[in-house]
Amino acid sequence: MLFPWDITRELMSCAHWADRLVRADLIEGIIVSENDYTSNFTGALRREINARNIAGLRAKVQVLNPSAEREIGADACIILQNDMEFKAAVFEAKWPRLSTHVDTWDSKQKSTGDSHFHSQLTRQATQNHYAAIWEMFYCEYPFHKQPAYFPPEGSACAWHDAAYAATIGRPDKTSPWSDQELKNLLEGQSLTIADVIEAICICKKGTPLPNGNYLKAFGDGGAPHEALVITYSKAS
Numbered sequence: 137m138l139f140p141w142d143i144t145r146e147l148m149s150c151a152h153w154a155d156r157l158v159r160a161d162l163i164e165g166i167i168v169s170e171n172d173y174t175s176n177f178t179g180a181l182r183r184e185i186n187a188r189n190i191a192g193l194r195a196k197v198q199v200l201n202p203s204a205e206r207e208i209g210a211d212a213c214i215i216l217q218n219d220m221e222f223k224a225a226v227f228e229a230k231w232p233r234l235s236t237h238v239d240t241w242d243s244k245q246k247s248t249g250d251s252h253f254h255s256q257l258t259r260q261a262t263q264n265h266y267a268a269i270w271e272m273f274y275c276e277y278p279f280h281k282q283p284a285y286f287p288p289e290g291s292a293c294a295w296h297d298a299a300y301a302a303t304i305g306r307p308d309k310t311s312p313w314s315d316q317e318l319k320n321l322l323e324g325q326s327l328t329i330a331d332v333i334e335a336i337c338i339c340k341k342g343t344p345l346p347n348g349n350y351l352k353a354f355g356d357g358g359a360p361h362e363a364l365v366i367t368y369s370k371a372s
Contacts (some may be wrong), residue, residue, distance in 0.1 A: 150188070222353075292322050
């Protein structure tokens with residue numbers, strides 16, 4: 137395990153409440169875009185962790201790669217680190233707007249004609265050897281009134297492996313993903329953000345690497361511009 141169980145449990149709770157708080161803002165119309173939600177979520181997660189004032193546990197934003205240009209097909213990065221090793225986790229955010237729109241959350245890329253989401257999943261696959269990667273779908277429905285394949289209080293998450301297998305299996309890689317395809321992906325395997333954090337911390341997802349160089353987790357694809365770095369030290 138990356139952290140003791142009590143620390144993992146706290147991080148799961150922090151992630152749950154950060155997501156739930158930002159979903160409340162999305163429901164109220166305070167959040168206006170995917171990037172807005174993602175920024176607010178990572179900020180809320182950082183504040184939740186630090187506000188609990190747990191001995192040895194801290195969170196901060198750190199620049200990893202000043203020249204990065206979002207080439208890895210993901211929106212945000214979280215580094216989880218103990219005294220000896222770390223794991224890198226990245227996610228791509230989507231806001232399907234299912235309550236008001238139909239089949240509008242994906243589009244064709246002008247440069248290639250391919251599905252944008254398919255392209256993102258393909259780029260993510262090059263990082264999947266070390267990083268824990270998931271897709272995170274935001275939900276503007278009132279609490280407990282969302283579609284059955286969304287969690288009642290937060291966002292719906294799917295591991296990259298499942299999403300990548302689904303996109304590779306599509307007969308037409310150029311057509312945008314539909315709402316039905318999203319439903320097919322999430323039905324029966326929709327995860328909460330707490331589920332995701334737990335799987336990373338108990339070493340079911342992601343590969344631990346020795347501390348000292350976060351860039352190792354991203355290989356030739358290059359690290360993202362910045363990350364939320366969550367550190368637990370027994371010595372603190």
